[in-house]
Amino acid sequence: MDITSNYFTSKQFNASKLSQSYYYHHTTSQTTSSSSPPFLHFAIALSQVTSTTKRLLKEQILTNILLVYLYYDRRKRNQDCCSCPTTTTVITSLEKNSMSSTTTLHATLLAGNVATHGYTLNIGFASISSSLCTSLQCSKTLLRQKIQKKGEMGDAAASIWSGSGVGSSGGTQSRIDGWGIQKKKRKCLEMRDMIDVISCINDMNQSNGDKGVEKRKKDAMSKIFSVVHHPDELRFAVKIFCNNMRTGATLVTVMRCLAAAHVLHKYNRINADMEEEEEEEVVIINENNNNNTYYFKVRPKKSNQNNRDCKSKIKQDIIHAQETFRSVYARHNDLKSCVVALVLGGMEGLLSACDVKVGVPVQPLLAAPSRSVEEVVLHYAENIPSSFAAVTSSSSSCGKGDDKGDNEENTVENRCITATNNTSENDASDDIPLLTAEYKYDGQRAQIHYQRIPSADDGGDDAQKEDMNILFFSRNLDNVTVKFTALVEWMKSRLQKLEMIRSFILDAEIVAVKRCCHQTNNGQGCSSSNAETILLPFQVLSTMKRSAVAAADELDMKRSSRNDDDDIELCIFAFDIIYLDGKALVEHVLIDRRKLLYQALSPIVQPGYFEFANSIDIVLNPTTDDLNSNSEAILMLESYLTKSIGPGRCEGVMLKSLYSKYKSSDTREKSGGFGGWRKLKKDYVDTIADSIDVVPIGAWRGNGRKNKWFSPFLLAVYDPDSGDFQSLCRCMSGFSDDFYKEKSIFYSNRLIETKSSVVSTNENPTFWFDPCEVWEIRGADLTISPVHHAGRGQMMGSAGEGISLRFPRFVRLRDDKAPEDATTGRQIIELFHSQSQRQNVMK
Missing domain, CATH: 1.10.3260.10 (DNA ligase, ATP-dependent, N-terminal domain)
Incomplete structure (x- = not known):
């Protein structure tokens, strides 16, 4: 039976051989x-x-x-x-x-x-x-x-x-x-x-x-x-x-296939036990x-005889297994553990053995771009659940039960109940906010894992001593702790006395800052009341040398004798917590996760070192297309956006439902609905709402003074379904001469003679590259193209055609992303449809 057949079975595997031609x-x-x-x-x-x-x-x-x-x-x-x-x-x-x-x-x-x-x-x-x-x-x-x-x-x-x-000859005979x-x-x-x-x-x-x-x-x-x-x-x-x-x-394809194979294997094993036929x-x-x-x-x-009756059940089981496996892997990003748990314990073993764990990164929630304040308000207002009373009553999902006495254990559930009850009393007479807006900091996304572990020293006074393990993971789940050793040591010094907190996982942004202290009248040094943090752009953080990061600060925090205006430092802005003291919080709504974050880590807050993300909560009214009922929310959000990009020195704002769970499996392609995150940047008035992350796949030889360099570059987006890099545009704007020189040398060592098997395009550049890095670009608008293949085959009425970006301009190198983390073809289609809807409204 052909391995490509839907009817392939493998009740037993006990022999393999090649024909005499091999x-x-x-x-x-x-x-x-x-x-x-x-x-x-x-x-x-x-x-x-x-x-x-x-x-x-x-x-x-x-x-x-x-x-x-x-x-x-x-x-x-x-x-x-x-x-x-x-x-x-x-x-x-x-x-x-x-x-x-x-x-x-x-x-x-x-x-x-x-x-x-x-x-x-x-x-x-x-x-x-x-x-x-x-x-x-x-x-x-x-x-x-x-x-x-x-x-x-x-x-x-x-x-x-x-x-x-x-x-070329068969058998097992010796030959030349x-x-x-x-x-x-x-x-x-x-x-x-x-x-x-x-x-x-x-x-x-x-x-x-x-x-x-x-x-x-x-x-x-x-x-x-x-x-x-x-x-x-x-x-x-x-x-x-x-x-x-x-x-x-x-990876997504492989996980789907493993889940399907597991279900089919289970049914084959049941049938084999029933029939007891030869292997x-x-x-x-x-x-x-x-x-x-x-x-x-x-x-x-x-x-x-039961095969036909089982066919529908098998299909349902496969879909359920695929969704379960991907969801579990999103919160427990250790494929080896997931595979072993699935094979040995089935779906039950997978769910019980592979949960959120300190030291194993969780896939981060990502946000979809929005073009205007009106659009994002309408998006959330249209998707408010019809039975909102049920949603608010479940907002205490991180803890339920009777009030605890003074002697009860200080668990995550008890702390959550207290926080929710206190807030409910204060807001009983007010409208309930459904939406929160946060500063979108121009830094590096980081997932911070913390756990107290027993010390290796035994006996004597050291028997009660504990060590602290702190890890930093990047947006694409790489361990980048070595880049932030100064922050690690600072956190250890602050958490040393916070013994009640045993473990946590934070979602945060690390930003380059300048810490300024204003002398008080009594001559006192820097304190929380007179400290000022000036945010610096991402380029400063990306160009900081590892040695500079490692030697960022002394642990005694004495700043009075230093000229802080000359120092580039790092600050952690925490905005979410997904694990606390042995309990996963991914199934808890944001309003409760945020309360737990504030309660647990407020003691270590210090301006310029560790802060909570700046945020405001917004009240929304359910609506379909009438924005007048939410005019106050629009004005509030517009004012907050202006503040974030002005004095705040941020990229824009992030919008989140206060009653959304941390559903990592829905991040890359599924950002819709009331639970998804949205981002609104300062240049939202552009036709293209967001920058696009692309991968260089080829280039031509430059003309005139650029004849020694590659120009233009052929850029592509990623299709996670096929694993292909689909061309989007040519780009020759936004590059400096130094960049041209650097990348011409870089890609000269990565040339391939023919187009890679994972590249999809009708372009034919002079040089082909092995996809290896990510660039951020912007452009004017998107258009249907017979040459470029971005989103090809996924749009109605445009078979064989893709989407291209007009007037692309290079913004920066994204060395924090892998090629597979580039913008996807499906996201390009969403941007294209959003652009078309806006143009129709303007007409």
Whole structure:
């Protein structure tokens, strides 16, 4: 049965073999006795995923191969085993098309071993190419030429391997390949082999100063390259070592496929237990010796009379499993833990084992752009829940029950009840505010994790001592603690005496500031009453050197003898709390989360160091299209917006429902409804409401004085469904000469000969780039384009056409974002429709 078929099943996986047209033959007995499946199955599945641009077909292939691995895991896993290396390896090798430090953690799991730290490869281009040249017996010149032609080292290596004549004759007989090297019958390259080598290389990276590390890395890779039996094995082995999978299988796609495979596997197992029939055999064959079409074949399964009745139930279960898995991963961003919990405990185990946890970043809530004050007020007013009384009564969802006595434990629930009751008494006679507006600070988004842990010292007076662990995570969930060591030490000094707070996770913005102290009449130094914080733009923060950040402040906070106007400092502006003292708050409404934030951390507030985000609450009246009923709210918001961009020195304001939960899974594409966040920037009067984050994918040679540089650049947005970068526009405005020079050198080292398989455009630039960084741009307006592919295929009545941006202008480099964090094609479509609606109103 074809692996791309909807009817693919894998009741058992116990054999794999290639037809006589291929070099290697793997017997049933070898596979059955092995504790790990062949790497070839993984490689062939990825090859088919890479070769298609159809999203549903990609998902079908991935679901089917994962179904095979799930069954293999269940069959091979011992009762004492606490992890599932096969499935985890497959899943995490695909996520984000990369083997980054986080994903390598999961990809290097050994049988029964649950790792607790990230793994890194840190393998240089020269080391990989040297190992390849040794294994393939080819020259570096040939490899370099192939890389220029194919665009990626993995494809280049597979091309050389195929051209050498390996695999052109069948069987397991010894033969001479195109390079005069005798090929003998060898063992199958297994998934365990790849895991072992990756783990070994990770251990080598821990040996600081060892001069023999690079040689040992080459030897380890050569062990893999020397036992490959198929070009796809070599292709994806190299891609793993290069940290560049580029299969088009996004993390969201992989999670959907795993959830679907889990449900199908569960139903297959139930049917197998009921029928008690013989185990099936799964084989890989090539029915046509002249092409590379592969099929995963299984013996047809006996028909079950209940199959038709179960079909609808299975579909519902798959949808529920996909939504649940993505929601859980949003709050527990550790894919390894989620995979293990799902495979071993099902959905119940996933929900119970993978909740918000200190040290594991939570996917941040993001905001959708708005163009005007009227638009954002109308948006929230139209989406006010009809039964608002029920919403307000549930605002105390973070705690319910009777009043607690004085001796009751000071839990999160009790504190929340007290805060809510106090506020309800004060606001009993007033209109209830539904909306809050906050300053949108021009800084770096940060998620701050804090936990008190027992000290390593034992005995004596130190027995009661505790250490404090503080971590900073960026917007794209990278650990950036090392960049903010001064803030870490400052927080420790302030939290030292706040013993009642055991742990928390904050959502905050880190902003570059100038701290100014005005001397009082009595000559006293700086205090909260006479301190002033001047906000600085993001460019100041982004250009600060790590050494400057680390040496920001002395811990004694004595400022009287320093000239603060000459110092660039950092300040934390906290606006949300999503975890407090062992309890997750993501299901609690914002009004309660904010009260808990103020109650818990007010003691450490100090201007210029740690502050709460400036905010006001706004009363709204339900309406459909009449803004007169909310004229007061509009005036209040307009005044607040003006204040934020004037004296406040901010980008604008953020709008949030006070009765919205922290639903991270709805962030990137689903920002509508009453619960979504909106942002209103100072340039909201422009046709394009928000800046656009794009990825350079190509360029032309400049003319005139720019003939030594790349100009213009071809820029693209990201499609998370297909994993493609879709072209949006050419850009040649907003660049300085220094920037032109810097980026021309930068991209000269990242040229590829042909368009990448993950790039979608009708443009044909002189130079193609490997997508690797994000730029922020602005433009005049959006228009339908037959050339550019942004949002292609997702608009009604515009099949084959995309959207382009007119008069684009470069704003800044976004080094805090990965290419996959760029603006999506769907967001471009939303901007286009919003622009069209506004133009119709103006007419």
